[in-house]
Amino acid sequence: MSTIIKVANEQEIIKKLSSYIEKISNDAILNRGKFFVGLSGGSVVKYLCEGLPQVDTAWDKWIVAFCDERVVPEDSEDSTFGTYNKQLIPKIGLDRKQFVVIKQGISASEAAKDYTEKLAKVFESDDFKFDLLLLGMGPDGHTCSLFPNHPLLKETFLKVAPITDSPKPPQERITLTYPVINNARNCIFAISGAGKADMVKRILKDKEDLPAGKVNYSPKKPGKGPGRTNRRGGSEYVLRMSKLPERKQKRLRHNRRHTNKPLILRAVSAAMVPKRNSYS
Numbered sequence: 406m407s408t409i410i411k412v413a414n415e416q417e418i419i420k421k422l423s424s425y426i427e428k429i430s431n432d433a434i435l436n437r438g439k440f441f442v443g444l445s446g447g448s449v450v451k452y453l454c455e456g457l458p459q460v461d462t463a464w465d466k467w468i469v470a471f472c473d474e475r476v477v478p479e480d481s482e483d484s485t486f487g488t489y490n491k492q493l494i495p496k497i498g499l500d501r502k503q504f505v506v507i508k509q510g511i512s513a514s515e516a517a518k519d520y521t522e523k524l525a526k527v528f529e530s531d532d533f534k535f536d537l538l539l540l541g542m543g544p545d546g547h548t549c550s551l552f553p554n555h556p557l558l559k560e561t562f563l564k565v566a567p568i569t570d571s572p573k574p575p576q577e578r579i580t581l582t583y584p585v586i587n588n589a590r591n592c593i594f595a596i597s598g599a600g601k602a603d604m605v606k607r608i609l610k611d612k613e614d615l616p617a618g619k620v621n622y623s624p625k626k627p628g629k630g631p632g633r634t635n636r637r638g639g640s641e642y643v644l645r646m647s648k649l650p651e652r653k654q655k656r657l658r659h660n661r662r663h664t665n666k667p668l669i670l671r672a673v674s675a676a677m678v679p680k681r682n683s684y685s
Contacts, residue, residue: 415597422595423456426537429591433536434466441528443472443538443581443589445549446485448597453539454492464498468527470505472538473550473580474520476513479506483575513567513577520579521565533564535589538581542596543573546604546615550580553615557582587621594620 426442433440440462444453471485479487486506494501505527508519524533540548550568551557560566560582568578586592594617596605608618 419452419456427460429537430462434463439466441468441535443470443535445472445541447541449541449595458496474507475575476516476577513569517565517567517579533585537591538589540594542617544600546617548617550578551616
């Protein structure tokens with residue numbers, strides 16, 4: 406069964422998210438010498454720009470890629486890397502060279518092919534196994550640039566796919582596909598906004614067939630949803646972790662019931678959650 410933790414505000418989810426990133430990154434570096442992470446845009450940018458400067462890790466061991474990226478110039482406000490380059494890199498010990506970025510001035514199809522080749526180079530393998538993917542979710546249930554009812558939801562061959570008809574502008578993008586996403590050691594969804602609360606319920610409780618719900622995780626039993634939904638205008642924050650850090654997996658391997666289970670971290674407005682029940 407999923408673990409649900411309720412926290413009172415956005416600062417708590419940033420604190421929790423940063424804590425998980427620190428644990429997972431240090432575990433990867435200890436066991437494999439590097440930490441491969443995929444970042445998303447949207448509200449995830451805000452969480453990371455505020456939380457990562459507090460993380461204690463060997464920054465020089467990080468390799469940073471993107472779960473999806475818009476095919477736009479780096480100085481465009483739509484560029485995910487451009488945003489991190491301005492808002493995050495100056496605050497932490499990462500160098501631009503540690504980021505796997507898309508090639509400029511080419512089509513989405515060419516950019517996806519080039520990005521696949523770049524990932525193969527940094528992984529030194531055609532098996533792209535990220536230690537952690539930090540994912541967001543749109544109000545329509547999309548994650549990365551995988552949108553509802555789009556043909557890319559069924560893509561099984563390409564690891565990085567182009568999209569030229571995104572229903573959300575800009576239309577030209579590249580995105581990781583499910584074979585890569587579901588090959589990751591850990592996935593964390595960081596979702597905020599009262600407008601997404603119903604979508605969270607539809608995916609986690611009602612089990613609707615939506616893109617974010619296709620990311621592999623151990624679902625709760627039917628009827629055991631993520632708890633009440635805040636419908637009074639407060640924000641919702643959901644952090645779902647698909648796999649435990651390896652050290653915890655080793656400790657729990659004797660009991661298969663506890664492995665690879667999701668963690669749901671959910672924050673509602675402080676007025677909705679009595680202080681004594683902020684954590685459950």
